[in-house]
Amino acid sequence: MADDGLRHLLETWADVDPARYPFDPVEMSVAVRTLVPPPPPRATSGDGGHAGWSEDFAWVESVSVLLSDRYGPWAYRWHWGPWEREHVGFVTDHIPAPADAPTFVADSLLAWRRWLESLAERFDHLLPSVDPTRAAGAADVVAAWEAAVAQLMAFAATPAVDNDGWQGNCSRTLQWFLTAAGIPSEEAQAVVDRALERFGWWAPLTAVEIGEVADRVARDAVSPTGIVPAGRIDNWPDTWPHGWPSWRATNTGWGAGHPSDRGHSA
Structure with missing residues (x-):
């Protein structure tokens, strides 16, 4: 059984990597018929509002524990899949009737698993590019990290419906990628937190933000390893990657330095 205090954290790619946890969708669809307990009745308050939130949460938690015990820690967040628009929201807002609970x-679990498998394919494609032993030079390593982060952010943000929905998806995805690349989980979380800290809730994600986060993550992920020299590398293209603006560019008005440095005199 997974550790009750840690199973829900999913801080590293090893916690959710599909390659580590065999999964048979057919077996699962049969098993849930007896595995999943019936959800609580839909109680209502005197004013017509729903009054069973704590019971709903307890049901979701019980399902999470049962699924993670059977299929691995990744299944604890069975309700994190990229659902359709009408299903977006905290899972307790969509508790089904008892007869519909297994389905x-x-x-939900299958949607989550398929999303993780799609993410794994992207990791398999991108991880070799950020391997410093395969890079021709320091600039190539940083550029590869920027490209990888930008692609992963675009992928992670795609299912988000609300403007504030991208931060959580992007944060988790980037932290998992950093740990998959060999960066310890605490350091990976710190790198991602620093890159995203300036973005408030309800902030739409644009190409400019993706480019800035990609740059910050790349610099923090690579520099501590000693791969990149302390001096600035100036041989960068005007846009990187795939049209994302770069603060190093000479055609965007950012040529004076990093966005955080603009407006400050020496």
Whole structure:
């Protein structure tokens, strides 16, 4: 059984990597019929509002524990899949009727698993590019990190419906990628937190923000390893990657330095 105090954290790629946890969708669709307990009745308050939030949360938690015990820690967040617009929201807002619960859980778990498998394919493609032993030079390593982060942010943010929905998805995805690249989980979280800290909630994600986060993550992820020299590398293209603006560019008005440095005199 997974550690009750840690199973929900999913801080590293090893916690959710599909390659580590074999999964048979057919077996799962049969197992949930007896595995999933019935959800609580839909109680209502005197004014017509729902009054069973704590019971709903307890049901979601019980399903999470049962699934993670059977399929691995990744299944604890069975309700994190990129759902359709009408299903977006905290899972307790969508507790099904008892007869529909097995199908609801199976569909949610399968959507989550398929998203992780799609993410794993991207990791497999991008991880070799950020391997310093395969790079021709320091600039290539940083550029590869920027490209990887930008691509992963675009992928992670795609399912987000609300303007404030991208931060959580992007944060988790980037932290997992850093740990998959060999960076310890605490350091990976610190790198991602620093890169995202300036963005408040309800802030739409644009190409400019993606470019800035990609640059920050790349510099913090690579520099501590000693791969990149302390001096600035100036041989950068005007846009990197795939049209994302770069603060190093000479055609965006950012040529004077990093965005955090603009407006400050020496």
